[in-house]
Amino acid sequence: MTVVDPNVVAHCRCRNCGADLSLTLVDLGISAVSNSYVPIGRAAEPEPVFPLHARVCENCWLVQLDTDVPAERIFTGDYAYFSSFSDSWLAHCARYVSAMIKRLDLGPESLVIEIASNDGYLLKNFVAAGIPVLGIEPSGSVAAAAEKIGVPTLVEFFGATLARRLVHEGRRPDLICSANVLAHVPDIDDFVAGVAELLTGDAVYTVEFPHLLRLIEEVQFDTIYHEHYSYLSLLAVEGIFAKHGLRVFDVEQLPTHGGSLRVYGCRNEASHAEGQGVAKVRADEAAAHLNSAEGYQGFSERCEAVRDGLRKFLERARADGKLVAAYGAAAKGNTLLNYCGIGPDLISYCVDRNPAKQDTLLPGSSIPVFDVPKLVDLPPDFVLILPWNLKSEIIAQLKQMGLNNTRFVTAVPSIKITA
Numbered sequence: 001m002t003v004v005d006p007n008v009v010a011h012c013r014c015r016n017c018g019a020d021l022s023l024t025l026v027d028l029g030i031s032a033v034s035n036s037y038v039p040i041g042r043a044a045e046p047e048p049v050f051p052l053h054a055r056v057c058e059n060c061w062l063v064q065l066d067t068d069v070p071a072e073r074i075f076t077g078d079y080a081y082f083s084s085f086s087d088s089w090l091a092h093c094a095r096y097v098s099a100m101i102k103r104l105d106l107g108p109e110s111l112v113i114e115i116a117s118n119d120g121y122l123l124k125n126f127v128a129a130g131i132p133v134l135g136i137e138p139s140g141s142v143a144a145a146a147e148k149i150g151v152p153t154l155v156e157f158f159g160a161t162l163a164r165r166l167v168h169e170g171r172r173p174d175l176i177c178s179a180n181v182l183a184h185v186p187d188i189d190d191f192v193a194g195v196a197e198l199l200t201g202d203a204v205y206t207v208e209f210p211h212l213l214r215l216i217e218e219v220q221f222d223t224i225y226h227e228h229y230s231y232l233s234l235l236a237v238e239g240i241f242a243k244h245g246l247r248v249f250d251v252e253q254l255p256t257h258g259g260s261l262r263v264y265g266c267r268n269e270a271s272h273a274e275g276q277g278v279a280k281v282r283a284d285e286a287a288a289h290l291n292s293a294e295g296y297q298g299f300s301e302r303c304e305a306v307r308d309g310l311r312k313f314l315e316r317a318r319a320d321g322k323l324v325a326a327y328g329a330a331a332k333g334n335t336l337l338n339y340c341g342i343g344p345d346l347i348s349y350c351v352d353r354n355p356a357k358q359d360t361l362l363p364g365s366s367i368p369v370f371d372v373p374k375l376v377d378l379p380p381d382f383v384l385i386l387p388w389n390l391k392s393e394i395i396a397q398l399k400q401m402g403l404n405n406t407r408f409v410t411a412v413p414s415i416k417i418t419a
Helices: 071-075 087-104 123-128 140-148 160-168 188-198 212-217 234-243 276-287 299-319 331-340 388-400
Strands: 002-004 023-031 047-056 063-065 112-115 133-136 175-179 204-210 246-254 260-267 324-327 349-351 368-370 382-385 407-410 416-418
Touching: 023 299, 023 331, 087 123, 087 175, 087 388, 112 123, 112 188, 123 133, 160 188, 188 234, 188 246, 204 212, 234 246, 234 260, 234 276, 246 276, 299 324, 299 331, 382 388, 388 407
Parallel strands: 002 047, 112 133, 112 175, 175 204, 324 349, 324 382, 349 368, 382 407
Antiparallel strands: 023 047, 047 063, 204 260, 246 260, 407 416
16 A cells, blocks of 8 residues: 655755746656665555656756655665675776776875765775775665775765865865765755865866766656656756856766766866866757757657556566566666556566565565575566666676576667567
8 A cells, every 4th residue: 555645745946046847857656765665574554655756947957856755764774775786886986996096196195085975885996995085875774884894984964064074174085976976965055065165176076977868868767766856967067066166177978877977076266177078968968958948848758658668568478478577676667667557467576686675575566576596486488677777787697597588678768678
């Protein structure tokens, strides 16, 4: 049973500039919080659900949810997302660390701060290189995992107040990094104010986030969920940075999470010259009309086509007596399943490598989650890969398990079946 939480209300003004929000990107209906996995023993209890409606600010072009689930409800306590369960993501982070050490000439006298440092997946690489670090992470469970591998971590939310405290303590970083966190903060203005407070001289802030342009072009609506309060373009980020005396001096386009940006920021007075990547992404976004309503219209209808295509495939598989399982209890997968109205009648079970998600029910859809060997114990005809951005990595792992008669399916941006 699900119940709409009466204590969470929609807001009609932009979280950045305060302008009215009237333009819809997509309304995905009512959904459970994507990482709120339900213990089997609590299956009969009411499950809170919330509106999931993404709107566009026509003043600063920040795309955002119009209903905020409190961050404390999502990220504190036993948060189920651990970054270290993706081998490709760990490799990506190791490459980043090597590049930053070389580019910024970091050494034993430097300090690197990561905001939303999770289980220490990235900072451990700096530690191994002898570079001092500090992680900031609001979830106690994942912060404890970071401490166990030698990554000192503050269990707090980041913002201007914490930044001022760190400055008072004399902690001035040479590099601040954050991967996939800027979208996760309800008060994005306070977050960037905190970054500006910490930066001094030529110190650098790098931030990675899924690129709104890729979300729109490739119908990645499943990356919309309550943990992501905002959906970011370079256009919007440059505007937010400028409010706090920061500028973007370089941008890299990355393949991670279906297409991301790594933005390099610094204080206005810093000596960093602007790289060619900035103009390239600005031009791409302008060509896609992200600075006008035109760039956002028609997205809802394209989402509906994905929904209808997936349901048609699953209903045909059921009619043919085929068993379908899902791989990856990913947040994006939960958005997909809930928007499409899919439950255990169409997908028998899901598997995931993360023990924190095993022996639970997926939020909203109530599909049971098991360890990956369940695929061998109860072989499916089809595996729907929910974290489609890791498709190649996942198929290689499952082939090694001997699932040679199983076919693999992704649904975004359209149904694709791989033998």
